[in-house]
Amino acid sequence: MAEHFHALRVSEIVPETDDALSIRFDVPPELADAFRFKAGQHLTLKADIGAEEVRRNYSLCVAPGDGEIKVTVKRIAGGVFSNWVAETLRAGDMIDVMTPHGSFTTTFDVGAVRRYVAIAGGSGITPIMSLIRTALNEEPKSRFTLFYGNRDSQSVIFLEALAELKDRYMGRLELFHFLAEEEGEVELFNGMLDAARCGEAVDRLVVDPTSIDAWFICGPGPMMDAAEAVLVERGIASERIHIERFTAGRPSAGHAAQIAALQEGAAGQTISVTLDGRTRRIDFDGRSILDSALAAGIAAPFACKAGVCATCRAKVMSGKVEMTVQYGLTDEEIADGYVLTCQSVPAADGVAVDYDA
Ligand code: FES
Numbered sequence: 001m002a003e004h005f006h007a008l009r010v011s012e013i014v015p016e017t018d019d020a021l022s023i024r025f026d027v028p029p030e031l032a033d034a035f036r037f038k039a040g041q042h043l044t045l046k047a048d049i050g051a052e053e054v055r056r057n058y059s060l061c062v063a064p065g066d067g068e069i070k071v072t073v074k075r076i077a078g079g080v081f082s083n084w085v086a087e088t089l090r091a092g093d094m095i096d097v098m099t100p101h102g103s104f105t106t107t108f109d110v111g112a113v114r115r116y117v118a119i120a121g122g123s124g125i126t127p128i129m130s131l132i133r134t135a136l137n138e139e140p141k142s143r144f145t146l147f148y149g150n151r152d153s154q155s156v157i158f159l160e161a162l163a164e165l166k167d168r169y170m171g172r173l174e175l176f177h178f179l180a181e182e183e184g185e186v187e188l189f190n191g192m193l194d195a196a197r198c199g200e201a202v203d204r205l206v207v208d209p210t211s212i213d214a215w216f217i218c219g220p221g222p223m224m225d226a227a228e229a230v231l232v233e234r235g236i237a238s239e240r241i242h243i244e245r246f247t248a249g250r251p252s253a254g255h256a257a258q259i260a261a262l263q264e265g266a267a268g269q270t271i272s273v274t275l276d277g278r279t280r281r282i283d284f285d286g287r288s289i290l291d292s293a294l295a296a297g298i299a300a301p302f303a304c305k306a307g308v309c310a311t312c313r314a315k316v317m318s319g320k321v322e323m324t325v326q327y328g329l330t331d332e333e334i335a336d337g338y339v340l341t342c343q344s345v346p347a348a349d350g351v352a353v354d355y356d357a
Helices: 080-087 122-138 159-168 195-205 221-233 253-266 289-295 331-335
Strands: 005-017 020-026 042-049 052-059 069-074 094-098 115-121 143-150 173-179 214-218 241-244 270-275 278-283 313-318 321-323 338-340 344-346 352-354
Touching: 005 069, 020 080, 042 069, 042 080, 052 069, 052 080, 052 122, 069 080, 069 122, 115 122, 115 221, 122 143, 122 159, 122 214, 143 195, 159 173, 173 195, 195 221, 214 221, 221 241, 253 321, 253 344, 270 289, 270 313, 278 289, 289 344, 321 338
Parallel strands: 115 143, 115 214, 143 173, 214 241, 270 352
Antiparallel strands: 005 020, 005 094, 020 069, 042 052, 042 094, 270 278, 313 338, 313 352, 321 344
């Protein structure tokens, strides 16, 4: 079924660093199933700020076995939602939270003997923290290596929590901090996790990189691009590389022109949209399938409207659809016919999408 919003009570606001905090939610027993999640997934929060409804995605920083629901929010200069959270949201407040979603995850198995490596930058540690906790807890024979880039030691989110995990799971968590503005003794760790440093770190610190079972990358866009390129260059199979993006790059000029032509051509075409078991036929409004559904009064799920969060995911049941960008989907989901409806335009007659599939 499609994801839905529920009003949850904030049980605690936990300061993490000067500009990051975590929000813990109370989940009443009747919603426990709806809020079951996989390591690395995120929640969409919704609030009316000023006169506007604002939605943002924040990753869960806890493991499914931790028995709590908690996301981490980094305050961004000029960020409407993150500043509202920091200044206004308090324990005891109610806030609309969408049930968990996202595909930055893997399947853990108690008997598995695996090696995982994560490359994180800044608040990109949040979903990776969830994955580390889960791997260490649920796979007693697996090991995790983390390369974690930050400006300085003051800005390292979960500095102590990571050190505690390293102590608790002796020999199973390797931690390497890279600080851009602080000098330590080892030259490799002094500086940003750019392509050169990331490549050197992989070559010097990871034994046999192609045998790593899963790589997880989350952080600023340039860091993620650099890390991905480093791994691809070393022959690591793309299905082992998991990337969580929070912002999308721009489509090429040619692709943008192709989408614009499709939008114009498809305006007024009838599309069929299924949500919560109900199918409706609506007009394509010349923007996206999501916008058309919302304009027709269908409460289709969405958060970023930028092609990265996959909240608006639906399955194409018939017809053909073109997407502007598709960062939020895995190759497997694309092969299975899933699309991001916020990025989708009909490319042929008879398009039917199903949010419940
Ligand atoms: S709303 Fe985020 S990908 Fe469509």
